[in-house]
Amino acid sequence: MSENRQPGPSGRAPTVADVLALPVVAGGDPRVVAGEEHVDRPVRWVHVTELTDPASFLKGGELVLTTGMPLPDDPAGVRRYIDELAGVGAAALVIELVRRYHRPPDALVQACRARGLPLVTLASDVNFLEVTQVVHTLILGHQAEAMRRTQRVHEAFTALTLRGAGPEEVLRAAAEMSARTVVLENLVHRALVCEPSGSVERAALTDWERRSRTTPATDRAGVSGPEGWLAAPVEYQGERWGRVVMLPAAHPGRAFGPEDVTVLERTAMALTIARLTHPTPWERTAHRNALRELVEQRHRSPADARARLTALGVPADDTLFVAVLADLPSAEDAAAAEVRLCEESAPQGPRVLAGLLSPTRLGVLLALRPTRPWREAVQRVSRTALDAAPGATVSAGAPAGDLADVARSFREAARVAEAADPGLPLPSGRSFHERSDIGLRRLLFALRDDTRLQDFAERQLGPLLDHDARHGTDLVTTLRGYLDAAGNKTVAARSSGLSRETVYQRLRTIERLLGRDLESGEQRTELHVALHAVDALRALPPAGRRPGRDR
Known part of the structure; x- marks a missing residue:
């Protein structure tokens, strides 16, 4: 029976098409004469019947095998027979054209087409018992493998939780296990973490907020929205913090399965534990990561960077970007300055992206309207950092009119910081350093x-x-x-x-x-x-x- 081993891709249940490709079935010259578009349905079981009412013995997902002997003679009876099979969710009807029929009755074909039930004819004898044995072996093998994969998923997420993994590592594992893009968003539909799989961030995050708002929230893992997202809430004791979303595969025909639901549920659970055990808010971590990606130019393309920033709520079009660095005396001062800056910039909306770039260096990206005086905005950032830690040194790069030039602005701010000789005074009314301050003495410093x-x-x-x-x-x-x-x-x-x-x-x-x-x-x-x-x-x-x- 080795030639009848699993015909389809591993990792999923056999479909109607897979069963028809088995040698034990292919020998009967199977032909799909109706419902061709649904041969990708999974087969849960095989049921051989010669009853006039087989539906009462079915639970859904069965491949129904018959010689055609019990089929009613009248078209109304045939329609009723097919309606009952389709109503219970049978995977397909396979009829042998040897004993009673030599061609399928027109009423049977029409009824199957009307209900979208695959109708398969066999031109020669097929051993139904052997078909049942082979297919059931495949199904049971798949179920056992599915249980093993589910166990591996549970073990992987348990290890992540015990290791104290943060949201980025949790989502990376989910994307690898599911081979799908996974996104964590907060309650106001900001995409905080995105782990793309088989696609780029731009494709996953473009117009994120609007798309997310058209996808209704669910109380448990489930598919919803016009794009068919699989989403699960992230919450604890009734307090909801956001949701984790698994996006459909880029290629059609690969629907979400039970294993995807398991992965997403475990992802949500791991995120909940991470939220309870990690003191740093998700939003702050997302800002830090976004800043580091911009500074180090770790995006695949400027379009990806634009989509990432926009999904966080920071405007990227018609915007003047200014990079600011605040060097603090200690890590404690830097953390305090980060918190204070985030709190003070919150009322301004998403036009300030702030986060630690190192233990004692705070990075700030100002996304300003082109008409707004940028030095005034930098001065406010500088005063906030100095209020939090009087020993801070704040440096600014030249404004950038495009997101692609933000890394250059940060490099310039870093050069200014290196030349910030503490022995030289700043111009009156300014508490930060900029490129024009770098004379000979600062250059040598x-x-x-x-x-x-x-x-x-x-x-x-x-x-x-x-x-x-x-x-x-x-x-x-x-x-x-x-x-x-x-x-x-x-x-x-x-x-x-x-x-x-x-x-x-x-x-x-x-x-x-x-x-x-x-x-x-x-x-x-x-x-x-x-x-x-x-x-x-x-x-x-x-x-x-x-x-x-x-x-």
């Missing part, structure tokens, strides 16, 4: 860890610094005053409180130690840059913060 800058400063000023260290002199200060005076020795002497002769003597000593000509404008410039480099190398950011190191 940003490059302070570069060994090439360190080597340059040492080659230019090393002998002079060594001399001051050995002899307790302060020739570096004299050199600084001279260079700040643009090479004017009289101004340098006056500003230092020294006589001109003393300054002249010290400058000659400096020239000798460095082997430089202080009358050369180019060499004075090199020495002046080296002095600023030494200042940058000696400067340290505030305790606990190293701009750019936590990214």
